[in-house]
Amino acid sequence: MTSSRTKRWLLAVVLPIAAVALWQAAGTDGSLAGGALPTPDRVWTAWITWAFGHAGPMTLSPYVGSWAGAVGHSAERVAKGFAVAILLGVPLGVLIGWSRIVSAMVDPSIQWLRPVPITAWLPISLAIFGIRDFGAIFLITIGAFYPIVINTTQGARDVEKNWIRAALMMGAQPLDILRRVVLPAALPSIFTGLRIGLGIGWTAVIVAEMVAVKSGLGYVLWDAYYVGRMDIVIADMVSIGLFGFISDWAIVRLELWALNWRRLQSFNQ
Amino acid sequence: MGTIQFSSVCKTYHGGVLALENVDFTVGEGEFVALLGPSGCGKSTLLNLIAGFEKLSEGRMSFNGNPVTKPGPDRGVVFQEASLLPWLNVWENVVFGPKVQNIARDDYEPRAREILRVMGLEKFHEALPVQLSGGMRQRVGIARALVMQPKALLMDEPFGALDAQTRLSMQELLLDIWQTLKTTVLFVTHDIDEAILLADRVCVMTARPGRITRDIRIDIPRPRSIDTLTTGDFTTYKAMIMAEMRGLHAHH
Secondary structure, three states, X not given: OHHHHHHHHHHHHXXXXXXXXXXXXXXXXXXXXXXXXXXXXXXXXXXXXXHHOOOOOOOOOOOOOOHHHHHHXXXXXXXXXHHHHHHHHHHHHHHHHHOHHHHHHHHHXXXXXXXXXXXXXXXXXXXXXXXXXXXXXXXXXXXXXXXXXXXXXHHHHOOOHHHHHHHHHOOOOHHHHHHHHHHHHHHHXXXXXXXXXXXHHHHHHHHHHHHOOOOXXXXXXXXXXXXXXXXXXXXXXXXXXXXXXXXXXXXXXXXHHHOHHHHHHHHHO | OOOXXXXXXXXXXXXXXXXXXXXXXXXXXXOEEEEEOOOOOOHHHHHHHHHOOOOOOEEEEEEOOEEXXXXXXXXXXXXXXXXXXXXXXXXXXXXXXXHHOOOOHHHHHHXXXXXXXXXXXXXXXXXXXXXXXXXXXXXXXXXXXXXOOOOEEEEEOOOOOOOHHHHHHHHHHHHHHHHHHOOEEEEEEOOHHHHHHHOOEEEEEEOOOXXXXXXXXXXXXXXXXXXXXXXXXXXXXXXXXXXHHHHHHHHO
């Protein structure tokens, strides 16, 4: 068990290590591509300064000790937008999946709006909210909403007929059925939607911060590019990947906990 | 208290498939009636109608003299594969009914405990359905119906998916329970032995369209047990029903 886990870890890091080594070897004098890109050691140094440096009164660079703040801003926006998307998407998805009337009324509109990419929502978001937090949260909500509502709908539609019949036979009212049968039965699909939605949430926050707000990892990414700090750009990208990965892992842990019955099911079969 | 009545009942599905044609059929108070027939004869449809899961196309149907419009806890249904809620443990599955009906905890808890004990499930309150064998799951399915103190039990091939050994022990368990409770039972099966062993009356059905062709009273004295399966009476009834079913088959 332990040795196979170690083996999996080793296999997983082979590719990144090789890529970083190659990248380092390809560069001369701390840079490559004619000076356009820094080598990993430069990125690492810049990242350390960005994360742990102490900005004094004479410090001009914004990339000293400001990493945690940028991460915090982005993560907070993702969390807020994602939470709103869950609060809207899960109940709506359950209703669409459960009721033919709601499905006929709402589903076509959702399918029609869904192909509009989050970037296309930027002008409207700026017009309504201006350069403020709301704009970013709005975009994240839109991005995360579709996968959540669509997967929840799917799950609520596919509930085994006899589970609902059994609940009706035991005297359950429509609200009991939704809460105690349809929702738990749809939970596996809902979690699929949450994972995809959260991934899109991280994409949306970067897009929004590049344009619509003046803080966070997305803002730093664009700003650093403008002042020619490609080392910070790359450190920023790695940070986005890291936090996207961590939040996805958290959802998977939550899923394993919430769907213990289902894990046992696949284990027993 | 638990009478079932069908008069001139027809059921047509989408596309014009006639599942039931002119079924007249009564189950009296406290009677155990088996519906016996091949798959596709409409025996489960009949059960689903009185359970309130499906609407009839023509005719009349009543439970205790009242028309049936929807499912309810006065008619406890036991499904073929138990159909327990897989995210709830045994105890939660069994008290689901009383809970959603807002019955006081003090009222249903002792009853649920007692039923689970009778069912041999007292050590399995915390187990999830997936951790149980098929027979155990169906014990929970029966317990979940009984805890609501239904006026009738509607059982849809409840032991059909079990192996022969488990089926026998479940049949014996059901006999024991029914011989004490004496609730009305409508029991759907395709197993001749099972029908004779359990029921007061065996209604033989035929397919396309679904009809009841023969209504046979089983006068084997109670209490019955697995030993009943080897008595002369039993064999006589079995021969009679087999002849009936073979005749129907040849007729087609």
